[in-house]
Amino acid sequence: MMDETQTDVRPRTRRKTRRNVLFVFLGIFLVAAIVSGAYVINLANSFNGQTQKIANAFPEESTRPTKEGAASKAQNILVLGSDSRGDSVDMANEGAASDQRSDTMMWVHIPGDRKNIVMMSIMRDTWVDIPGHGQAKINAAMAFGGVPLVVQTLEGMFKARLDHVAIVDFEGFKAITDALGGVDVNVPIAFTSSGSEGFTFAAGSQRMNGDQALAFVRERYAFSDGDYQRVRNQQLFLKSVMNTALTPATLTNPAKISDLVSQVSPYVSVDEGLDAAAMASLGVSLRDVRGSNVLSFTLPNLGTGTSADGQSIVIKDDAAISGVADALGSDSLALYMEKNGLG
Template sequence: MEQTPGQASSRPQSNDDALSDLFEHDAAGGSDGTRRGARNEDKKKRRGPKILLWTLVGILVAAVAGAGIIWWNVNQAFNDVEKIPDALPDYEGRPEPLTTDAGTPMNILLLGSDSRAPGSPSIMTDLGSRSDTMMLVHIPADRSDVQVISIMRDSWLAIPGHGEAKINAALSYGGVPLVVQTVEGLLGQRIDHVAVVDFDGFAGITDALGGVTINNDVAFTSSHKAGHQFAAGPITLNGEEALAFVRERYAFTDGDYQRVRNQQAWVKAVLDKMLTTETLTNPGKVQDIITKFSPYIGVDDTFTLQTMIDLGVSMRDVRGSNIRSFTLPTNGTGMVGDQSVVFLDTVSIAELKKHLAADTVSEYQPTGR
């Protein structure tokens, strides 16, 4: 059929026709007098920011997904840390959590043991009375510092339900829950969490951190690492050296007292290296540390990954200079029957209890030995 002027064609337009039409209009201009090419340039300019925006969104989604995978790995690593069931006792008269205007302090009981049987899957196997390290890590409500209080393993005191004995005996009598109850009775404060560290963990944890630097106040020759000399002053230890350092007591005239001070120095060095922005803001590093820690440590079953993350974030401003260590005051050693024991300084400890109750442990000055 012949097409009359002005009549639209009924023939479907092919792709080639459409392209031809586009180029023709680009050359001739649009019905509004604007060149089609100029309008397309405007559209390209408008598309530019959108492309950039979607590119950034894509990068952000990829980053979030990547971080999600890393944190999933962190969670999996934390799940490998042994959980100690029912470590925190429930008994009549147990101290209530302390609440202050600044929030709630946290008390973590740290136990160290070299009792794991070879090949045993549990850090609690045969723990018995062989816990050689006992420390209370006190973190005030305002998270301004850390107070590490060592308790001598031979401290002579009353153990609930068992009369007077060395505090170490509480592990044999009633396991971790009885140790917690004994320490709570001694200091009048609730223990919020417990961690048990295998002595091999001193080496593993040190290596996980790439070594630690300790200010050694007494030079000595190791009896655990034959012929090795630990110089006085700042020394950097690898894992094997750290294990020998914290276990030594025979090289010192005051035996366990200096060993406790050396263990305090190690804990301070570890906390100092862990409580850094570089570590706390690096999920990959957190995962690596937890993975390397997990074979050597057990925690109570209320200590979750979220607990750890929240605690780390709240302590982001704490540095080595904010960490203080001291030994629960004693009046020296003596004999009870055929047992060599450490007598506690009850007067100075009573003063410490007041500071714990007021959340002012940083102001406490220990006396006694």
């Protein structure tokens, strides 16, 4: 089982809480970016005015890899969530040490040909080298040095450059689910979520509202493999969200799109370069992408173990990390997935 001492689920709070992340933001703004006409101005103002900006998202340039060759046209976006809130969020966003930990972590790869989107989840307890701090769980990088140290750690692992960073809290995830009118999910394993307001999920397809979806993606205690199944459920739900959002019923409904952006933007923090114009440009380049083109997998690992100081950890797979690094360098992450039977 995973170590729960530093990553306990905490009660949900007000809008500007920075909680655990669900990876819905890209799909939302791809939808928004495709819309043309006067709505674009309103959407841009809503997004730019309501999102919070990460003032210091990246480490010193001298420590960062460059984009070369086949990888030069690709885009890599880091999506993070954390288990803390309040002043610690601002400290982490500014690159300072805090009590904030990135509870969920996903590397989103958009290849140069823009034919698909590949989402790679990284287990939060993966034991790695964190620059300047030695070995620790990867989710501790946020606590040690804020967002820039998380970026530096991941860029060092995969020898690839991140173009953007986003942080989304669970309240935003709930908001988009309700704004879409619910999302249909094919539940792989029946379970009842923990807590006093637990929901029961039968195996098979069912429509979820925001509260149900929130419980579905947060749950880990109900599963024998804990975080492993939670990550799989999160990936599954994101695909379901994008299957719902990237349809003619949504794309041809400006009112629904405006509602999506206005409802979700307050729960999103982005680096200063990821503004509405950047999202629109990316969205237009991905105009042919649909839910079926969204691929996801979890970075392979060697299972769980115990660190020298007694922590329960996920043991990294150096061969897999090297393989992903090579695939990112040659802009062939989807092919890496296929060859290794991932997803």
